[in-house]
Amino acid sequence: MTNSIVVTGAGGVGKTTVAAAVAVRSARAGKRTLVVTVDPARRLAGALGLELGSEPRQISGEPRLWGAMVDAASSWQAVARKHADPAVADRLIGSEFFLAASVHFPASQSYAAAEQAAGYMDEGSWDLVVVDTPPAAGGIEFFTAPSQMSDLVGGTLLRLLTGGRLPGRRFLFNRGAKPLLRFADQLLGSDLLERVAQFLMDLRTTYDGVRRRAEEIEGHFRRSFTVVVTTADPAPLAEAIRFFRELPSIASPPGLVVFNRSLPLRWATATPAPRTNLALAENLSRWGAEAQRQADAQAEFASHYQTPLATIPWVPQAPTDVDALANLIDLAENWIDLPG
Amino acid sequence: MSPPTQRLLIVSGKGGVGKSAVAAALAASAHRAGRSVLAIDVAGSGGLAAHFGIGSLAFAPRELRPGLHAMSIDRSKALIEYLQVQAGLPGILTLAPAARAFDALAGAAPGVREIVTLGKVLWETRSRRYDLVVADCLPTGQVTGLLRAPSTIAELVPTGRIRQQAEWMSDLLLDPVATQLVLVTLAEELPVVETEETLAYLLDEKLVGNHQIVANRVLPELRTAAAGSGEVAEAAALHRALYGEQQQWLERLPPDRTLPYLFGLLTPGEVAARLADSWAGP
Numbered sequence: 001m002t003n004s005i006v007v008t009g010a011g012g013v014g015k016t017t018v019a020a021a022v023a024v025r026s027a028r029a030g031k032r033t034l035v036v037t038v039d040p041a042r043r044l045a046g047a048l049g050l051e052l053g054s055e056p057r058q059i060s061g062e063p064r065l066w067g068a069m070v071d072a073a074s075s076w077q078a079v080a081r082k083h084a085d086p087a088v089a090d091r092l093i094g095s096e097f098f099l100a101a102s103v104h105f106p107a108s109q110s111y112a113a114a115e116q117a118a119g120y121m122d123e124g125s126w127d128l129v130v131v132d133t134p135p136a137a138g139g140i141e142f143f144t145a146p147s148q149m150s151d152l153v154g155g156t157l158l159r160l161l162t163g164g165r166l167p168g169r170r171f172l173f174n175r176g177a178k179p180l181l182r183f184a185d186q187l188l189g190s191d192l193l194e195r196v197a198q199f200l201m202d203l204r205t206t207y208d209g210v211r212r213r214a215e216e217i218e219g220h221f222r223r224s225f226t227v228v229v230t231t232a233d234p235a236p237l238a239e240a241i242r243f244f245r246e247l248p249s250i251a252s253p254p255g256l257v258v259f260n261r262s263l264p265l266r267w268a269t270a271t272p273a274p275r276t277n278l279a280l281a282e283n284l285s286r287w288g289a290e291a292q293r294q295a296d297a298q299a300e301f302a303s304h305y306q307t308p309l310a311t312i313p314w315v316p317q318a319p320t321d322v323d324a325l326a327n328l329i330d331l332a333e334n335w336i337d338l339p340g
Numbered sequence: 341m342s343p344p345t346q347r348l349l350i351v352s353g354k355g356g357v358g359k360s361a362v363a364a365a366l367a368a369s370a371h372r373a374g375r376s377v378l379a380i381d382v383a384g385s386g387g388l389a390a391h392f393g394i395g396s397l398a399f400a401p402r403e404l405r406p407g408l409h410a411m412s413i414d415r416s417k418a419l420i421e422y423l424q425v426q427a428g429l430p431g432i433l434t435l436a437p438a439a440r441a442f443d444a445l446a447g448a449a450p451g452v453r454e455i456v457t458l459g460k461v462l463w464e465t466r467s468r469r470y471d472l473v474v475a476d477c478l479p480t481g482q483v484t485g486l487l488r489a490p491s492t493i494a495e496l497v498p499t500g501r502i503r504q505q506a507e508w509m510s511d512l513l514l515d516p517v518a519t520q521l522v523l524v525t526l527a528e529e530l531p532v533v534e535t536e537e538t539l540a541y542l543l544d545e546k547l548v549g550n551h552q553i554v555a556n557r558v559l560p561e562l563r564t565a566a567a568g569s570g571e572v573a574e575a576a577a578l579h580r581a582l583y584g585e586q587q588q589w590l591e592r593l594p595p596d597r598t599l600p601y602l603f604g605l606l607t608p609g610e611v612a613a614r615l616a617d618s619w620a621g622p
Contacts, residue, residue: 010355011354011355011356011530012354012355012356012357012528012530012531013356096496186500186501187427187500187501187502192496192497192500233356235356235358235387236356263578264574266571267574267575270570270571270572272568272570272571272572273568273572276572277566277568279563279564279566280562280564280568280573280575280576281572283562283575284572286604287575287578287579288571288575289604289605290603292605293605316582317585
């Protein structure tokens, strides 16, 4: 059975790095481990030897570590191919709305990532799959994407247009919608609606498949261990709190919170030796104030949530090789053993 | 240096770079210079309200101080306003169900939803009720879709009223005297790369006429070669390493303007005020 860890959090807090570090550590502890990542920093991709769109590939020098990168655009096409008849899939992929939907529908990248990651979990080739979530607005949408996707395909609009009848080649407008449709025609120009409707009817044929898959993916999320990465800054912290409020209804509640870029609290109370250079003394007092602010934010967080809380020190340069990634977790304080 | 002279500033940046703080600072600094300002939270994330030191913003603009107004875009209210005022929704349609249905349609027809949101920002600019409109916009990942909306509409919709509106919207967006895109970044790899890619795309597609890049949270240089000892030395080493790292990214993407890293405990309101000070400073 494949265990999974989903690493999530706001953008820019270093969650891709933490996901990679968790994977390296697990692999070195003897578990066959796959890390699935989305658009990592180039230096990190370089560290892992990854290329975009690649199938899982072994990381050189690490016999038990594999990496894969999600390519949202091609995964989205794979979804159409998997769940629609070949002719319909061709028409869908060729449609101007298809590309637009895959770019503009915010959940689509997340859904594609979730579907691909779930595929690796089903495959059974690994003991542990570590999933890094897309750097979307929040990260929570990664977990809601499957149900949003089946809603989209389920087609509020299509039901409205056709009154719920499954369409023949030429669809029938719902009588109740007619005044609206006349108005929409005026506003949007004629025939746009028909083109949209054709697209939606094609998309609708994938509904059963997508809904079933969405339920399976949600099942995976409920069995996964969730790690929330944050910094002590207000915006990422507010995002982290959302995971505690909203995640339990969708996936397993967070099992570990990681405060990245942590400063030592002793900087807050240290006094410079006599005759210390003035600029250096000022520098310590500035960073000491930062350290104090971080400690206060962590204490405030811990007073509300009892989840284990680990810290990773602020390292100026992102890790550029596998050893540096493994080392990151050795530097962490209050780290816990993760499943897998 | 004084703030930009345009009538519309569209502020965007990768998530987490402090774009709401910069948007609030730009609004505050233009207001101090005597201009009447409307600040709009386009994403409805609430970040802008916090940086003005208030709990939340509503769709109806609120006057925070004489001449400084702020609002947030509520998509369904913007849509109803759009359908009534701009699109001339016929009386035969009851409003809420029509808006719901139109929203569903807008979800499938690309560009329609965005044109309603962007349209609100552009209408407020065009109305000239304010000297300046500052839009705290979506993160860079989504702002391209927003700015592309008028051309998307023009491509997909051959006729119809919305198409005519898309044309003046494009014109206003591209007018370098009227509109500036402010891209906020940090001096770090991911924000710099994302800013470069976003800008290249927008320039390539001719979706923006005037822009500036603002690097936020830039560390000051430590003007001494001394090393110190104990915690003093540790803090100096971290500072120098981070400073060196930042300078590399600033060289790669030279900003038009840098804003300082603010140390210690500050409320979002204080952050915006300090950034506004530094904007007005030398």
